[in-house]
Amino acid sequence: MALTPLQQRGHCTKYQRISFHGQGSSSPRRAHAVRVPRHAGATAGGEREGEAPLLDAPWVATPPVQQVFLNETVTGDEFAVVVKRLKESLAAALALYLPLAGNLDYVEENRQRHRLVVDCSQPGVAFFETVAGSMEVACLLPQHDARVLPAPVMAVQATRLSAGMALGVSVHHAAGDGRSVVLFLEAWSSIACGGSWSSPVAVTKSLAPSHYAREAITVSHPGSDELAGDVLSKIAPKLPLANTYTTECYFSQHTRLARQTMVLGAADIRALKRRIDGLAPPPPPPAKPVSTFVAPSALCWTAFVQAKGLGAGDDTHLLFQVDLCARLRPPVGARYVGNCVRGCIASADDGELLGAAGLLRAARAVQAAVAEAVVAPLAGVGKWVQRLMGLPVARQLVVAGSPLFRMHHLADFGFGMPEGHRDGVPFEELQEQGFEEVEQQQ
Structure with a gap:
């Protein structure tokens, strides 16, 4: 070179x-x-x-x-x-x-x-x-x-x-x-x-x-x-x-x-969202809609727990990034070049992610992690790396990229x-x- x-x-x-x-x-x-x-x-x-x-x-x-x-x-x-x-x-x-x-x-x-x-x-x-x-x-x-x-x-x-x-x-x-x-x-x-x-x-x-x-x-x-x-x-x-x-x-x-590419088209995503919504009892206020990011992330998380044969009593952790461009005050703008994402960790007991309702619980855990990041975009950013380094690698599932x-x-x-x-x-x-x-x- x-x-x-x-x-x-x-x-x-x-x-x-x-x-x-x-x-x-x-x-x-x-x-x-x-x-x-x-x-x-x-x-x-x-x-x-x-x-x-x-x-x-x-x-x-x-x-x-x-x-x-x-x-x-x-x-x-x-x-x-x-x-x-x-x-x-x-x-x-x-x-x-x-x-x-x-x-x-x-x-x-x-x-x-x-x-x-x-x-x-x-x-x-x-x-x-x-x-x-x-x-x-x-x-x-x-x-x-x-x-x-x-x-x-x-x-x-x-x-x-x-x-x-x-x-x-x-x-x-x-x-x-x-x-x-x-x-x-x-x-x-x-x-x-x-x-x-x-x-x-x-x-x-x-x-x-x-x-x-x-x-x-x-x-x-x-x-x-x-x-x-x-x-x-x-x-x-x-x-x-x-x-x-x-x-x-x-x-x-x-x-x-081992790696296998699985394609989820628009119809597949819509069906997955309906499946998750159908698992939830209707709350008094309308629940936040399941996004195109949350739905496949929840599916991967539950599949991860099942594939590893994990059971109740220990937590697994879904790691992903949230875009902060429009969420900082002042916002950085849509043409910003650099990193404007923060790490999020959604955690749940393995037992909660098994069974018919596991998909719903996984989706709600991801939504909760996103909501926490949105309320205070930069809170705890410095401690996120330290927390991540303390989690067992075998119980981490990393989601990268975005449907956007x-x-x-x-x-x-x-x-x-x-x-x-x-x-x-x-x-x-x-x-x-x-x-x-x-x-x-x-």
Whole structure:
């Protein structure tokens, strides 16, 4: 991987940066730096673009958020033209989403306390190109090792396949949540479809700019800066080493688990909601409607308890995130780039989640956890990490993503919507399934 000047600063000499190399790729990756145009006005008068506040700190040790889009319409002869379009539109989009073009870094305040920052002094993103002879040997995600800071916020890879192409996008979670990634993909695909490559300024002017000012969070929680330092010291106590996973676990932690994709369509969700509502006795005031998030979460939770053969007497815990963009005072706004989610933990005795009424009890527990977070959005945020670390891992079920994240519909870069889309594709699973089966899991 070609290192940008920021990566070459090398102020972390104690640890050696380890790069991940794809398995069985039929041609080596070529890395190109996609630079942000000068008109972006990147960081006037300073090296640091901004601090990563309280809601960003918990994500510094997690692997990047990764998406892969598979498109069958791009033929081998068109690959070079498509890659050129992707690079040019990516540069223009990054001008609107500058933190994604930076490097996640930290500032040492004292020996016990650090602050996360996003360094945008030389904004750019590594863009990898490779060719795979078949899906059995393809590694579709870019090299993006963020275990040691400073680390690039984003990386992209275009892979030419025997039956199309794959576009892999990787974003460090400490720089933005799923909603931020959705906003960026929407802007990138809109610019790519605009066709005005000679004047990226004209294209970007028609798009609503993002913002990444953290004032709303610091105003809502006056002690957030100090608390962010405390959270960071618990999550990553050995900075610049942010993550102690081995290379194999860091990039392939999901491959050791059996995985099956189950699609719930709109009719399935409606039926599930009716089933949950039918289990409840009519209360005097109308109960809060079961949302599209709550219904499948409750179903997964009860299935989790049954599959493990758990019984009454011990608790299990459902972990998920709640969006706070519109719930902070003042609100951060819909175009905010960064993490604006807080962790929630819904807990219940295993026995309560068994039987016919278990689905209803699970739904009510999830609703109660959401309601608690909405009333006081930032209350107990710092203690959430400590509480999570004290829960037994075997009794945790994590729900990630949102039904509002329609990634598949946002990824039309001018050559049609992708035939397939996966979150964080496990490499071994792709080797077993092949392209055709992945396509069917839209």
